[in-house]
C-alpha cells in the first residue's frame with residue numbers, strides 16, 4: 001500500500017530576511033545612500049523596528065522576504081485549495097509525466113483522512129481497497145491508451161481520486177504568508193491545509209520571528225473575525241500559538 005504522511009519543509013528563504021526588509025523600510029524614510037543604509041542596518045537590532053513597521057501596516061516592505069517550501073504527502077484536494085492563493089509561485093509534480101502503473105498490489109501515493117482512520121481498521125481497509133481498485137482502473141486505461149508515457153498518463157489519470165498524493169515546491173513572500181496564515185491556520189480551514197499552514201507558521205517563526213509577530217488566525221489578534229461561523233475555540237488556539245513560541249524559544253536555547 002502507498003499511504004503517505006504530510007512532510008512540509010522550509011527549503012530556502014531570502015538571506016538575512018529581517019535585515020533585507022529593514023533596509024527597504026529605512027530607505028523610505030531616510031536621505032541616506034544605499035551603502036549607508038546597508039551598513040547602518042547590519043549594526044542595529046531589527047526587532048523593534050520591524051514590529052513597529054508591521055503594526056503600522058507598511059506591509060509592502062515585507063514583500064522583499066520570500067520563503068520556499070517543499071511539500072509532499074499531501075492530496076490533490078489540498079493542491080486545489082493551495083493554488084487558489086494567487087500571490088504565490090508553484091511547481092507541482094506532473095501526473096502527465098510521472099505516472100505509476102503497478103500490478104503488484106502497490107498503488108499511487110494517497111492520503112487517508114484522519115476521520116476515516118478514526119473509524120477503525122475495517123474502514124481503513126475499505127478505503128485502501130478502493131484505492132487499489134482505482135489503481136486497477138488506472139492501469140487498464142494506461143494499457144488502452146498506448147501502454148506508457150505522457151499520452152497514456154494524461155487521460156488515464158482522470159480516474160484517480162482527490163486522495164492521490166502530490167509534491168509541490170511553493171514560494172510566498174512574507175506579506176502573502178501573513179494573509180495565508182490568517183485564512184488557513186483558522187479552525188474554519190480544512191484539516192489538511194490547516195495542518196500544513198501551522199507547520200509553515202512554526203518554520204517561518206524560527207527563520208524570521210520579527211516578520212511574523214502575532215501572525216496566524218484572526219483570533220490571535222482580537223475577537224474571531226468569523227462571526228456566527230466562529231469555532232468558539234479562540235482560547236485553545238491562542239494556547240496552541242503560545243506553545244509553538246515556547247517550543248521555538250526552548251530550541252533556540254538548547
Ligand SMILES: Cc1cc2nc3c(=O)[nH]c(=O)nc-3n(C[C@H](O)[C@H](O)[C@H](O)COP(=O)(O)OP(=O)(O)OC[C@H]3O[C@@H](n4cnc5c(N)ncnc54)[C@H](O)[C@@H]3O)c2cc1C
Pocket residue numbers: 084085086087176179183184188189190
Ligand atoms: C474556510 C475557507 C472556505 C473556503 N471555501 C471556498 C468555497 O467554497 N469556494 C471557493 O471557490 N473558494 C473557497 N475558499 C477559497 C477562498 O475563496 C480564496 O480563493 C482563497 O482562500 C484565496 O484567498 P484570497 O483570494 O484572499 O487570497 P490570495 O489569492 O492569496 O491573494 C491575497 C490577497 O491579494 C489580493 N488580491 C489577489 N488577487 C486579486 C485580484 N485579482 N483582485 C483584487 N485583489 C486581489 C486580495 O486582497 C487577496 O486577499 C475557501 C477558503 C477558506 C479559508
